[in-house]
Amino acid sequence: MTALALTKPAELSETSILPGRGGFFGQLSDAFWRHPRLLLFLMLTPPLLWLGIIYIGSLIALLLQSFFSIDDFSGLVNYEFTLATYAQLLSPTNFDIIIRTIIMAALVTLASAVVAFPIAYYAARYAQGKWKALFYLGVMLPLWSSYLVKIYAWKLILAKEGILTWIFEKLHLSWLLDGILNLPVVGGNSLSVSYLGTFVVFVYVWLPYMILPTQAALERVPGNLIEASSDLGATPSQTFRTVLFPLALPGIVAGSIFTFSLTLGDYIIPQIIGSSRLFIGQAVYAQQGTAGNVPLAAAFSVVPIVIMAVYLWLAKKQGAFDAL
Amino acid sequence: MIPAVRFQQVSRHFGPVRAVDSVDLEIAPGEFFAMLGPSGSGKTTCLRLIAGFEQPTGGHIEIFGETAEGIPPYRRNVNTVFQDYALFPHLNILDNVAYGLMVKGVGRPERTKAAEQALELVKLPGYGARKPGQLSGGQRQRVALARALVNKPKVLLLDEPLGALDLKLREQMQEELKSLQRALGITFIFVTHDQGEALSMADRVAVFNNGGIVQEGTPHDIYRRPKTRFVADFVGSSNVIAPDMMTALGGEKRWASLRPEAIHVAGEGVEARVEHASFLGAATRLSVDIRGTRLHVMLPAGANVPDVGTSVRLVWQPVDVHYMDDAA
Numbered sequence: 001m002t003a004l005a006l007t008k009p010a011e012l013s014e015t016s017i018l019p020g021r022g023g024f025f026g027q028l029s030d031a032f033w034r035h036p037r038l039l040l041f042l043m044l045t046p047p048l049l050w051l052g053i054i055y056i057g058s059l060i061a062l063l064l065q066s067f068f069s070i071d072d073f074s075g076l077v078n079y080e081f082t083l084a085t086y087a088q089l090l091s092p093t094n095f096d097i098i099i100r101t102i103i104m105a106a107l108v109t110l111a112s113a114v115v116a117f118p119i120a121y122y123a124a125r126y127a128q129g130k131w132k133a134l135f136y137l138g139v140m141l142p143l144w145s146s147y148l149v150k151i152y153a154w155k156l157i158l159a160k161e162g163i164l165t166w167i168f169e170k171l172h173l174s175w176l177l178d179g180i181l182n183l184p185v186v187g188g189n190s191l192s193v194s195y196l197g198t199f200v201v202f203v204y205v206w207l208p209y210m211i212l213p214t215q216a217a218l219e220r221v222p223g224n225l226i227e228a229s230s231d232l233g234a235t236p237s238q239t240f241r242t243v244l245f246p247l248a249l250p251g252i253v254a255g256s257i258f259t260f261s262l263t264l265g266d267y268i269i270p271q272i273i274g275s276s277r278l279f280i281g282q283a284v285y286a287q288q289g290t291a292g293n294v295p296l297a298a299a300f301s302v303v304p305i306v307i308m309a310v311y312l313w314l315a316k317k318q319g320a321f322d323a324l
Numbered sequence: 325m326i327p328a329v330r331f332q333q334v335s336r337h338f339g340p341v342r343a344v345d346s347v348d349l350e351i352a353p354g355e356f357f358a359m360l361g362p363s364g365s366g367k368t369t370c371l372r373l374i375a376g377f378e379q380p381t382g383g384h385i386e387i388f389g390e391t392a393e394g395i396p397p398y399r400r401n402v403n404t405v406f407q408d409y410a411l412f413p414h415l416n417i418l419d420n421v422a423y424g425l426m427v428k429g430v431g432r433p434e435r436t437k438a439a440e441q442a443l444e445l446v447k448l449p450g451y452g453a454r455k456p457g458q459l460s461g462g463q464r465q466r467v468a469l470a471r472a473l474v475n476k477p478k479v480l481l482l483d484e485p486l487g488a489l490d491l492k493l494r495e496q497m498q499e500e501l502k503s504l505q506r507a508l509g510i511t512f513i514f515v516t517h518d519q520g521e522a523l524s525m526a527d528r529v530a531v532f533n534n535g536g537i538v539q540e541g542t543p544h545d546i547y548r549r550p551k552t553r554f555v556a557d558f559v560g561s562s563n564v565i566a567p568d569m570m571t572a573l574g575g576e577k578r579w580a581s582l583r584p585e586a587i588h589v590a591g592e593g594v595e596a597r598v599e600h601a602s603f604l605g606a607a608t609r610l611s612v613d614i615r616g617t618r619l620h621v622m623l624p625a626g627a628n629v630p631d632v633g634t635s636v637r638l639v640w641q642p643v644d645v646h647y648m649d650d651a652a
Binding site for chain 2: 222225230242
C-alpha cells in the first residue's frame with residue numbers, strides 16, 4: 001500500500017477546536033450562530049416597519065378617507081363617518097366608469113394571457129442558450145424605455161395620419177380599417193381615439209408582466225409529464241387542457257394580477273389614447289386634483305382593491321393555486 | 325408468430341451522434357425483455373422509439389405487425405413507466421391512474437372502477453384520494469405501474485423503473501414485476517443499466533453499446549458465454565483476461581473470461597498473491613494478483629480464507645475458460 005500524506009499549510013491550527021476569530025464581527029458571527037432568530041429579526045424589522053407603517057398604514061388612511069364626505073358648498077372635507085361618498089360612487093356616471101374599467105381590464109388580461117402563452121411556452125420549452133437570452137432581452141427591453149415615450153409612440157402609430165393607416169392604405173385594405181373604426185362602441189374617428197386603441201396599448205404595455213410569470217410556471221412543468229400524457233393516449237389539445245394549462249395556471253393567475261390591477265389603476269394610457277370617457281384612474285386623478293373631492297377619490301381607489309380581493313378569492317376557490 | 329416489436333435496421337441519429345445505429349431486434353409477445361447497457365448506449369432511445377417519443381431517422385419499426393414510424397405516441401397501444409414516474413402533481417392518485425381512460429372517453433364510474441382495480445393490483449388499495457406528493461418513492465412507482473397497466477397496453481415499456489428505489493424495495497419490486505408480467509401476459513420491455521436486475525428478471529437480454537446491440541440471448545447465455553470483451557466486462561463479475569496473459573497461463577492467445585466461482589484454491593497450479601479479501605456472507609471474494617493481472621476468486625462459505633499478502637495456488641478447468649472477441 002502506498003503511504004498517503006497531505007501537506008498542510010502552516011496557517012492551519014493543530015487544535016481540534018479553532019480559536020475564535022475575535023473582534024466585533026467575530027463575536028457577532030458567533031452570537032448570530034447561537035441565536036439564529038436574532039439575525040432573522042434584525043433582517044426583517046426594517047422592511048416590516050416599512051410595509052406595516054408606510055404601506056399598509058397609508059392604505060388604511062385611504063380607506064378612512066372614503067368614509068368621510070365633502071361639503072358641497074365650502075368644498076371642505078367633513079370628518080364624520082358617512083356612507084354618502086359610496087352612494088355617490090354608485091351614481092350612474094361613476095358606476096359607468098367602474099364597469100368600463102373592469103371590462104377593459106378583463107379583456108386586456110384575457111388578451112395578454114392568450115398572446116403571452118405561446119411566447120412563454122416557446123421560451124420555457126424550446127429556447128436555449130443565446131435564444132433564451134434573446135427572449136429575456138426581447139421581453140424586458142420595452143420595460144427599459146419610458147412608459148410615456150412608448151405611449152406617445154403608439155399614438156403616432158395609431159393616429160389618423162399614422163403608420164398603421166398608411167400601411168393599410170398601401171395594402172389596399174383601407175376598407176378594413178374603416179370597417180373596424182365604424183364598429184359601434186370600440187370604434188371611433190381613428191384608432192388613437194377609440195377603445196380599441198386603448199386596448200391595444202394596454203396589452204402592449206402590460207404583456208411582459210404576463211409573459212414572465214407564465215414562463216416561470218411553464219418552466220417548472222417537467223417535460224416528461226407532457227410525454228406521459230401523450231403516452232397515455234391524450235391528444236395534444238387534451239394534454240394542454242388537462243396537464244399543461246392546470247400546471248401553468250398559478251403563473252397565468254400571477255400574471256393576470258399584474259395586468260388586471262395595472263389596467264384598473266392606470267390613468268395615463270386612456271388619457272392619451274382613447275375616447276374621452278373616463279377610467280377609474282382618471283376619475284381618481286380628477287377627483288383628488290381639480291375637483292378636490294378626496295373622499296370620492298379614495299372611494300374610487302377602494303374599488304380596485306375590492307375587485308382584486310374578490311378575484312383572488314375566486315381564483316383560490318377554483319384551485320388556481322393548488323399546483324403551487 | 326408476429327413479434328410484439330420488430331426493428332429492421334433502425335437508426336436514430338441526432339446530428340453527428342448515432343444514438344441508435346442500424347439495430348435489428350425482435351421481441352416475442354408475452355416476453356420479458358431487458359435492454360441492458362451503460363448510459364449513452366442507445367437503450368433508452370430504443371425504448372423511446374417504441375413509445376413514439378422519438379422517430380427513427382432510418383429503418384422500420386413494427387409493433388404487432390403494424391408500422392409504427394410516423395404514428396404519434398397517443399395512437400400507440402403502448403404505455404410507459406417513466407424513470408422518475410412522471411405522475412401528474414395536480415391530480416390525485418385515482419385521477420392519475422384513470423387518466424388514460426379519461427382521455428379516451430371512458431365514463432367516470434367505469435374508469436374509477438378500473439383505476440381502483442389497478443391500484444389493488446399494485447397493492448395500493450384505498451390510496452386514490454392522495455396526491456403524488458404524499459407518497460413514498462416505492463408507492464409512486466407502483467402508481468406509475470398501475471397508471472400504465474390500466475390501459476391494458478399491448479407492450480409495457482419500463483425505463484429504469486427501479487433506479488430510484490433502495491436495495492430492499494428494489495429486490496421486492498423485481499419479484500413483483502416478474503410475477504405481474506407472468507400473470508398478465510403483457511410484453512414487458514425493460515431498460516436498465518443494472519446487470520443484476522436484467523439477468524434476474526428478463527427472459528431475454530439485449531446488451532447495448534455505442535448505439536447497437538452487442539449480444540442478445542437468455543440471461544444464462546449472456547453470463548456464461550459473453551460474445552465480446554465488452555459484454556464480459558459490463559455484465560459482470562467475470563474475470564476478463566488479456567490474450568498475452570492467456571498464453572502465459574497455457575491457453576490460446578485470445579481474450580477470455582473466467583468466472584470467479586470456477587477458480588479454486590488448490591495445492592498446485594498457478595501461483596497468485598492475495599491482495600484483498602471481501603466477506604460477502606454466502607461466500608468470500610478474493611482479489612488475487614497473477615503477474616500483474618488482477619483476478620477475482622469466489623470461495624464458498626466455510627472454505628479456508630488465506631491471509632492477505634500470502635501466496636496461493638489456483639486451478640480451473642480448461643472448459644471454464646470462455647474465449648471471446650476483442651470488439652466492443
